[in-house]
Each structure stands twice: as C-alpha cells, then as structure tokens.
Amino acid sequence: MTSAEDILAELRSLRAADLPTHGGRTLAYVYDSGLAGVDELAASAHALASSANGLDPTAFPSLLRMENDLVAAAADLLGGSAETVGSVTSGGTESCLLSVLAARDARPEITSPNVVLPTTAHAAFHKAAHFFGVRPISVPVDPTTFRADPAAMAAAIDESTVLVVASAPSYAHGVVDPIPEIAAAAAARGVRMHVDACIGGWVLPYFVKLGADVPPFDFGVEGVTSLSVDLHKYAYCPKGVSVLLHASAELRRSQYFASADWPGYTMLNTTLQSTRSGGPLAAAWAVLKHIGEDGYLKLASDTRDAVREIRAGIETIDGLRILGDPDSTLLAMTSTGDFDLFTVADEMRERGWYTQPQFAHQSSPMNLHLTITAANRGNEKEFLADLTASAEAARAAGPVVVDPNVAAFVAALNPDELTGEQFAGLLAAAGMGGDTGLPTRMAEINALLAEAPAPLRERLLLEFLGALYTR
Ligand SMILES: Cc1ncc(COP(=O)(O)O)c(C=O)c1O
Numbered sequence: 001m002t003s004a005e006d007i008l009a010e011l012r013s014l015r016a017a018d019l020p021t022h023g024g025r026t027l028a029y030v031y032d033s034g035l036a037g038v039d040e041l042a043a044s045a046h047a048l049a050s051s052a053n054g055l056d057p058t059a060f061p062s063l064l065r066m067e068n069d070l071v072a073a074a075a076d077l078l079g080g081s082a083e084t085v086g087s088v089t090s091g092g093t094e095s096c097l098l099s100v101l102a103a104r105d106a107r108p109e110i111t112s113p114n115v116v117l118p119t120t121a122h123a124a125f126h127k128a129a130h131f132f133g134v135r136p137i138s139v140p141v142d143p144t145t146f147r148a149d150p151a152a153m154a155a156a157i158d159e160s161t162v163l164v165v166a167s168a169p170s171y172a173h174g175v176v177d178p179i180p181e182i183a184a185a186a187a188a189r190g191v192r193m194h195v196d197a198c199i200g201g202w203v204l205p206y207f208v209k210l211g212a213d214v215p216p217f218d219f220g221v222e223g224v225t226s227l228s229v230d231l232h233k234y235a236y237c238p239k240g241v242s243v244l245l246h247a248s249a250e251l252r253r254s255q256y257f258a259s260a261d262w263p264g265y266t267m268l269n270t271t272l273q274s275t276r277s278g279g280p281l282a283a284a285w286a287v288l289k290h291i292g293e294d295g296y297l298k299l300a301s302d303t304r305d306a307v308r309e310i311r312a313g314i315e316t317i318d319g320l321r322i323l324g325d326p327d328s329t330l331l332a333m334t335s336t337g338d339f340d341l342f343t344v345a346d347e348m349r350e351r352g353w354y355t356q357p358q359f360a361h362q363s364s365p366m367n368l369h370l371t372i373t374a375a376n377r378g379n380e381k382e383f384l385a386d387l388t389a390s391a392e393a394a395r396a397a398g399p400v401v402v403d404p405n406v407a408a409f410v411a412a413l414n415p416d417e418l419t420g421e422q423f424a425g426l427l428a429a430a431g432m433g434g435d436t437g438l439p440t441r442m443a444e445i446n447a448l449l450a451e452a453p454a455p456l457r458e459r460l461l462l463e464f465l466g467a468l469y470t471r
Pocket residue numbers: 091092093094096122124167169170171196197198199230
C-alpha cells in the first residue's frame with residue numbers, strides 16, 4: 001500500500017502546477033475570502049458529511065436540515081417571503097439548468113417551448129436549451145451599457161415562451177439587467193422570470209447594506225419567480241454548492257423528478273443529481289455559520305473598496321478602459337490603444353496574475369475579465385503596477401501576427417466536418433502538437449481563435465478538450 005503521506009505529497013506536487021486559488025492573483029474561477037481558518041473548517045465539515053447521501057433525506061436527516069438552513073439563509077438574504085422554497089444544487093450551471101427544466105415542464109401543453117434571454121445571459125442557459133429541447137431566443141443588449149433591453153425582451157416573448165431570464169449581474173460585463181421592467185413584462189404574459197444571481201447573489205445584498213446604489217434584482221421585485229445564487233462564489237464556500245430559489249412550492253414542483261418504473265427503490269430527485277454528496281452542503285453550511293452576517297458585510301466592504309481602486313486605476317492606464325458601468329465585483333477591460341490585450345494577459349501571467357480573455361461578441365469588443373474578491377484588498381497597487389507594465393510590454397511587443405497560412409487553414413475549416421487529422425494539423429501548426437504540454441503564452445492562439453466564427457471556435461475548443469482528456 002502506498003502511504004497516505006506519499007500520496008498527499010504527490011497531490012501537492014500536482015497542485016503546484018495550478019493557478020493559485022488564494023491571494024487574489026487568479027482573477028477568474030476562484031473566490032478567496034482571505035480569512036484564516038475558513039478552509040480548514042470547510043474541509044472538516046466536508047469530511048464529516050461526504051459519505052452521507054442526499055438521495056434520501058429520510059435516511060440522512062442531517063443533510064435535510066442543512067439544506068433547509070441554506071435555502072432559508074438565501075431566501076432571507078434575497079428578499080424571499082415565507083413562501084420561498086428552493087434546492088441546493090451542485091453549482092450555478094445546475095441551478096440555471098433546473099430553472100429552465102422546471103419552467104418547461106410546468107407548461108407541457110407548449111409543444112415547442114422557448115426561453116427569452118439577453119445575449120449576455122450565462123452560457124448555462126444555452127446548455128439548458130440544448131439539453132432540454134427549448135429554443136433560446138437571444139435578445140441583443142444595449143450596445144454600450146451591455147444591459148438587457150426590456151422593450152426588446154418584452155417584444156420577444158410569445159405564446160411559446162416558458163421562461164424569461166436576466167442577470168444580476170452578467171458575468172461578461174458585471175452589470176445588473178433592468179429586472180423590474182423585464183419581470184413586469186414576463187408577468188404580464190403569465191411567463192416565469194428567472195434572475196441569474198449566481199455570481200452576484202451573495203455580494204450585492206451586502207453592497208446594498210453598505211449603502212451602494214444597486215438596481216433592484218431580488219424577490220422584492222414583482223414578477224420574479226426564481227433566482228439562483230452560488231455559495232461557491234461570493235459566499236466563499238468550497239466548490240459544489242448553489243441554491244436555486246422559487247417564489248413558491250407550486251413553482252418548484254416541476255423541477256422534481258420521480259420514477260417508480262423499475263424494480264429498485266423509487267427514485268426521487270430534487271435536482272439533476274441522484275446520489276448527492278453531503279460534503280459540499282455541509283462545508284457551505286459551516287462556512288455560512290462561521291462567517292456570518294458581520295463577516296460577509298466586511299468581506300463585501302473590502303471587495304467593494306478593491307473594485308473601486310482597481311477600476312479607477314485601470315481608467316488611468318493609457319490604452320485601457322472599462323466596458324460599461326459595472327454594478328458589482330466583475331470588471332471587463334478593453335484596449336483602446338495600440339497594443340494587443342491577449343498579450344497583456346500573457347504578460348500578467350508572467351507577473352503572477354491570471355486575467356481571463358473574453359472574445360468579441362456583438363457590440364462587446366475583446367476584453368480581459370476580472371473577478372475581484374476580498375483577497376484583492378491590499379494588493380490593488382501591485383496589480384495596477386503590473387498591469388501598467390504589462391500594457392507597456394504589450395505595446396513594445398507590437399501586434400500579434402497570426403501565421404497567414406494557419407489563418408487561411410482555419411478560415412477554410414467547416415465546423416460540421418472538422419476531422420481529427422485537420423485538428424491535429426492545426427495543433428502542430430500552432431506549436432502544440434506532440435508532448436510539448438500547454439503553452440503559457442496564449443496570445444497567438446487567442447488571436448487565431450478570435451478570428452474563428454463562434455461555431456468553429458466551439459468545435460476547435462471541444463477537439464482541444466478531447467485532446468487534453470486522454471489517458
Ligand atoms: C451569472 C452566472 N451564471 C451562472 C454561472 C455558472 O456557474 P457554475 O460555473 O458554478 O456552473 C456563472 C459562473 O460564473 C455566472 O457568473
């Protein structure tokens with residue numbers, strides 16, 4: 001048997017190649033409270049409950065208790081009433097999927113259902129539409145504010161619409177959509193309205209308590225029928241926990257699934273999962289209790305200060321500007337100058353920061369995304385100094401030139417007919433063939449991908465994923 005010590009040493013060495021999850025240097029994917037002891041508490045709580053199975057709440061009443069506690073805490077924070085109910089899911093995508101599923105299944109008489117959503121809604125809704133045979137009707141947002149256009153959304157609702165979606169805030173630009181107008185339009189047509197507050201739901205209410213002018217977005221808004229909030233984001237819980245709230249048990253009913261049509265136990269599921277680990281749930285329950293109201297208020301205050309300082313600093317860097325007027329903790333910065341943004345991301349990476357490239361989409365130019373958390377309080381100056389230096393380095397490096405042969409090769413590709421050989425050829429041409437590992441500088445690859453139309457980019461990146469997940 002290999003010793004536990006050796007195995008953990010191996011795991012530690014594998015983890016050393018990852019982006020850091022603490023310290024505020026990874027500005028996407030991870031959320032760091034910066035508080036000592038939170039990780040240890042979460043890990044202990046996780047270990048205490050990870051073998052318990054949420055599949056049967058009567059067998060594991062501890063999980064039932066903790067889930068009801070989390071749902072109650074989310075409902076209290078987000079303007080819910082005594083009628084508000086919900087479920088704990090594995091993450092934002094599962095919550096969004098279930099909001100669409102519940103809406104579809106509540107209207108079985110509609111033969112070809114659709115969901116009306118702004119173009120800035122999270123891709124999880126396109127996944128839901130794809131999985132559940134619901135047509136996505138994407139409505140363009142205001143080209144400069146990037147907020148959903150309520151009149152256009154209202155006009156897009158028809159008799160087959162089962163759900164209207166808006167974000168609080170959107171991931172790409174961090175702006176809150178005009179939820180009251182959109183919810184009113186949905187309610188007027190008798191259609192459900194989901195607020196995707198996956199990323200904002202645990203921080204915006206605290207911004208409000210701190211006196212910030214946040215547009216209304218929660219159950220206090222007439223017409224909102226469901227809302228998702230991820231505890232593994234700004235509640236700073238370990239990954240694997242989101243809450244999907246419904247305004248009433250009646251609205252939640254069609255989310256549940258039962259099957260007695262087999263010889264085993266009657267399968268009763270509240271979410272997409274059946275066996276559900278109690279680990280993430282217990283970890284979240286413990287973290288919420290530990291950090292508490294005062295703790296979250298302080299974390300939100302620190303985050304807000306960090307966002308302000310970083311945003312103001314970016315505005316002063318020659319050639320960079322913030323897209324829209326973000327309401328929350330997410331910033332998207334674009335280049336107005338004579339340098340390549342994706343090179344800036346590479347330069348930042350070399351200086352120990354991860355910023356996330358976002359490709360151009362309709363009126364949104366290519367940009368770098370920043371998810372700012374409490375752990376960024378205190379390192380704003382260092383971040384801004386490195387960003388200034390990175391912009392200068394990108395300027396000095398000159399434009400990214402995509403090899404014209406590779407560009408021509410990509411332009412000729414048909415996403416529906418892409419073969420494994422073509423993809424292998426492309427990887428080799430991009431210098432990623434064989435066992436060379438992942439490149440750390442991505443500007444050229446991103447520039448190439450930026451030129452590919454979205455369907456081809458999807459296809460190329462899926463092939464890439466397949467190439468990564470080999471044995
Ligand atoms: C607004 C929004 N919705 C949904 C999601 C999906 O969440 P997850 O990655 O937990 O599935 C995210 C993730 O960032 C998000 O920002």
